[in-house]
Amino acid sequence: MIRNSPRSLALLIGVAALACLSASAGDKKDKDQKPPASDSKVAIEPRVKPTAPEDNFVNRKANIRIDTTLVLIPVAVTDPLNRFVTGLEKEQFKIYEDKVEQEIRQFSSDDAPLSVGIVFDTSGSMGNKLQKSRQAVAQFLKLANPEDEFFLIEFNDRPELAVPFTPSTEEIQSRLTFTQSKGRTSLLDGVYMAMATMKKARNPRKAILIISDGGDNSSRYTETEVKNAVREADVQVYAIGIFEPMSGRGRTPEEMGGPALLGEISEQTGGRHFAVDNLAELPDVAAKIGIELRNQYVIGYTPKNAARDGKYRRVTVKMVPVKNAPPLKAYHRLGYYAPAQ
Numbered sequence: 001m002i003r004n005s006p007r008s009l010a011l012l013i014g015v016a017a018l019a020c021l022s023a024s025a026g027d028k029k030d031k032d033q034k035p036p037a038s039d040s041k042v043a044i045e046p047r048v049k050p051t052a053p054e055d056n057f058v059n060r061k062a063n064i065r066i067d068t069t070l071v072l073i074p075v076a077v078t079d080p081l082n083r084f085v086t087g088l089e090k091e092q093f094k095i096y097e098d099k100v101e102q103e104i105r106q107f108s109s110d111d112a113p114l115s116v117g118i119v120f121d122t123s124g125s126m127g128n129k130l131q132k133s134r135q136a137v138a139q140f141l142k143l144a145n146p147e148d149e150f151f152l153i154e155f156n157d158r159p160e161l162a163v164p165f166t167p168s169t170e171e172i173q174s175r176l177t178f179t180q181s182k183g184r185t186s187l188l189d190g191v192y193m194a195m196a197t198m199k200k201a202r203n204p205r206k207a208i209l210i211i212s213d214g215g216d217n218s219s220r221y222t223e224t225e226v227k228n229a230v231r232e233a234d235v236q237v238y239a240i241g242i243f244e245p246m247s248g249r250g251r252t253p254e255e256m257g258g259p260a261l262l263g264e265i266s267e268q269t270g271g272r273h274f275a276v277d278n279l280a281e282l283p284d285v286a287a288k289i290g291i292e293l294r295n296q297y298v299i300g301y302t303p304k305n306a307a308r309d310g311k312y313r314r315v316t317v318k319m320v321p322v323k324n325a326p327p328l329k330a331y332h333r334l335g336y337y338a339p340a341q
Contacts, residue, residue, distance in 0.1 A: 069339060070106065071097075071303060074205065074236060074270055074296045075317050076331040084295045085328055093330075095299055096316040106300030113147035114293060115165070115201030117194040118172065121212035123156045123185040129242050132279040133211050134176045136240065136286035140209060141169040143290035151197055152176070155190035156183035157218055165200060184218035188226045191237075191265065195229045207271065207293055209286070210239040215258040223261065230265055231312070232337055238271040238289045239263075240282065270333035303338070310340030 073095065077085040090107040118137060126133065141150070152163040152172050162175050187210075194208050216223075230237060239262035263273040272292075274285045299317065314335040319328040 069303060069306075070300050071315075071336060072106070072204070072234075073299045073301075073315060073317065073332050075299055076270075076292050076296050077319065078329050078331070080326050084292060086295055088297065090299075092320045092322070093297070093299060094318045094320060095301055096318070097301075097303055097305065097313050099314075099316075100304055102301040102304060104299055104301055107297065109295075109297045111145065111294050112205050112298070113145055113203045114149075115198065115203040115206045116148065116150050116293075117153060117198055117206075117208045118150065119153045119155065119159075119187075119190045119194050119208060119210045119212075120162075120176065120179070121156075121185065121187070121190075121210075122154045122179050122181050122183075123213075124182050125185070126181040126213055126242075129213055129279060130179060130181055132282045133242070134173070134179075136211060136282040137176060137209075138173055139283040140286040140290045141172065143287070143294060144169050147203070149202065151194075153190050153194050153197070154179060155186050155193075156181070158186050159190040159193045161193065161197060164197075165202075185212070185214060185216055186218040186220075187212055187214075187216040187261075188219035188221050188223060192221045192226050192229055195233045195235065198233065198235050205298075206234060207236040207238065209289060210237065210262065210266075211242070211286075212239070212258070212262070213242040215261055227265065227268075230269060231335070233269075234333075234336070235269060236271040236293075236333065237266040237269045238292075239266045239273040240285055240289075241273060241275045242279070242282070243275055243277055268334045270331055272331060305338075308339045308341055310338055312337055 075093070077088060079085055086109065088109070090104055093104065093107075095102050095104060118140075120133065120137070122130075144150070146167070149165050149167050150163075150169065150172055151161065151165045152175055154160050154162045163172055166172070191208070191210065198206050198208070241258050241262045243258060259273070259275050266273045272289075274289070276282055276285055303313065305313070312335055315333065317330040317332045319330055321327065
């Protein structure tokens with residue numbers, strides 16, 4: 001048994017006192033020391049501010065709707081000899097909507113990229129006309145631009161999207177090389193399918209080229225339905241009607257009505273219908289349509305009638321007469337449907 005001496009006891013008391021002082025100093029140091037800024041994770045409570053009407057602008061601006069409509073009207077201009085007229089200025093045009101003159105806000109004559117649908121008749125009566133019709137398409141495609149896109153619809157008993165949108169003109173011509181004629185003529189269904197396909201177009205300017213030898217005898221859609229679809233679409237329709245000459249065999253009832261049908265479908269869109277009774281003329285006519293599409297003016301205006309009523313608005317383009325110059329004629333779409341909302 002070890003007994004503590006007075007000296008040893010005093011030493012133990014001193015060590016204990018020193019330990020207490022050290023602990024107290026350490027506690028004070030921990031309380032005074034700030035946490036490191038880089039390593040610590042500090043939870044910051046969000047500052048909530050009462051929302052005033054003006055403070056909610058950021059949330060409201062996503063719901064802002066711009067109610068301005070810009071109507072674009074492609075216009076082709078010809079002289080009395082049916083030659084295309086280029087180099088005109090904005091001041092030489094006047095445009096009217098429902099007989100009210102509009103202010104031209106946009107005017108251009110650039111060769112803008114096109115989205116084009118070719119609606120090609122492959123019915124049984126096209127047999128000896130197929131070769132020249134293929135040549136007509138080839139001639140039309142020679143005028144294509146690199147930014148253009150095309151699709152091909154073939155129709156006989158029913159329409160078929162033979163080639164979807166493609167920038168390759170070779171793909172269109174390759175498909176037509178193997179086309180055979182058979183069956184009846186579903187022209188209206190072919191045009192209706194083209195209008196639906198054109199909704200996927202990526203270019204603002206859109207056109208359809210129809211090549212057919214007569215009227216319709218096999219469609220599911222009616223003439224009224226197709227005409228309404230054409231009026232609603234922002235698409236120019238051009239048609240080449242290949243009709244038997246009057247000196248040849250008698251035309252069928254469908255062929256007799258063909259020119260009027262193609263004319264009504266095309267002219268209300270600002271396009272045109274060309275009736276051909278000589279197969280040798282087909283390539284030249286197709287080239288003429290291609291040239292017309294490349295030599296158009298585009299007029300843009302904001303309608304003075306701002307009502308969003310979904311009604312049909314009639315459009316008229318007039319040429320301002322130029323002294324000592326021949327009168328000019330403008331070809332353009334005849335109207336459009338206003339937005340409904």
